[in-house]
Amino acid sequence: MGMRTIMSSYKIIIDSCGELLDDWKGDSRYESVPLILTVGGEDIVDDETFEQKSFLAKVAACPECPKSSCPSPEKYMQAFECEAEHVYAVTLSAELSGSYNSALLGRKLSLEEYPEKKIYVFNSRSASVGETLIALKITECEESGMSFEETVAEVESYIDSQNTFFVLENLETLRKNGRLSKVKALVASALKIKPVMGATKEGTICQLDQARGINKALVKMVDYVVEKTKDSGNKILAISHCNCPKRAEILKEAILERMELRDILVLNTAGVSSMYANDGGVIVVV
Structure with missing residues (x-):
């Protein structure tokens, strides 16, 4: 933790379409904001309680198509309320989900209460492990001592290069x-x-x-x-x-x-x- 005193503290929030690395699961610097999945009238929260096998069985047994709903702006706002100086969110492609706009609204609400806070929302323009890799890139930038602004620029350029x-x-x-x-x-x-x-x-x-x-x-x-x-x-x-x-x-x-x-x-x-x-x-x- 020695370096941490010089370097600023950071937190990365990923919507639950992005997979968390095992190392991140017990680390307070990483938080997953869950989407809700609906299968035949049953709502399933996409958090650590999610069980893939039973979910796939439910989907296979249900004649209706499953649906997802994105986190509310309040959920993002709660995630942004933390001690960290630099807060980043990574969401599903804005073209595929309302999660990005929801996170932007959550950011706006947070900044109304804490105007000095540094919060940035990345539109992954991807999904799944695309979001994971973006979170990994943010981590690398922060750990190398980059400023908030440098990190944002570096990560946006990385997103541009991603396929x-x-x-x-x-x-x-x-x-x-x-x-x-x-x-x-x-x-x-x-x-x-x-x-x-x-x-x-x-x-x-x-x-x-x-x-x-x-x-x-x-x-x-x-x-x-x-x-x-x-x-x-x-x-x-x-x-x-x-x-x-x-x-x-x-x-x-x-x-x-x-x-x-x-x-x-x-x-x-x-x-x-x-x-x-x-x-x-x-x-x-x-």
């Missing part, structure tokens, strides 16, 4: 919840055609490619990852998977065969990402 890719067994939840509204007509799932999806720079979802069967789609996704990642030796890549650790491990090996990376993280999707990715989905962000 998000995913391949899902099932796109129905995204489709039925209107998250694919900007995607051109997708091929019929009856043909076993699996689209390779990505996030645009604005944070909407787009289709990059397609392949027959999930394994071929994963191979194509790796091609995109390799092609789009400049200066990969300095980058951390993250994979999140929904209940398919073996698939994530194969994907990790395939990526490492093709590119140098500073580090590679593999995480299991939390609640929101489990809901949208569905059983068997994988997400890669670098």
Whole structure:
């Protein structure tokens, strides 16, 4: 803790679409603000009580499509009320969720009460481990002694450089919840055609490619990852998977065969990402 006295204190708040690293779970500098998931009239809070297996079983058994609702501005305001001098929030892409606007409003409310506080809200323009990597970047900047303003600039530039890719067994939840509204007509799932999806720079979802069967789609996704990642030796890549650790491990090996990376993280999707990715989905962000 010696350095901490010289360096300013910080706190990072991530909405629960972002996966927390194990190290962060007991650390008061990291807080997850939960979204609420609704399956057939039952509300499930996406916090440490979330159980992926039972959730997926409920979704499979329910004829209605599950839905998510974002945290209230008050929830963010409560999270912003802390001793830390520098407070950062990282949210789901503003194009996919109201979480970003909710956090901005929470910030406005906090600053009305504590005008001297430094609070910044990052629109990840991504989701899942994209948010995790942004939180990791904030941590690196803070730990290296950067000022609040330098950290914000560095992290915004990092978000600009980030790429998000995913391949899902099932796109129905995204489709039925209107998250694919900007995607051109997708091929019929009856043909076993699996689209390779990505996030645009604005944070909407787009289709990059397609392949027959999930394994071929994963191979194509790796091609995109390799092609789009400049200066990969300095980058951390993250994979999140929904209940398919073996698939994530194969994907990790395939990526490492093709590119140098500073580090590679593999995480299991939390609640929101489990809901949208569905059983068997994988997400890669670098």
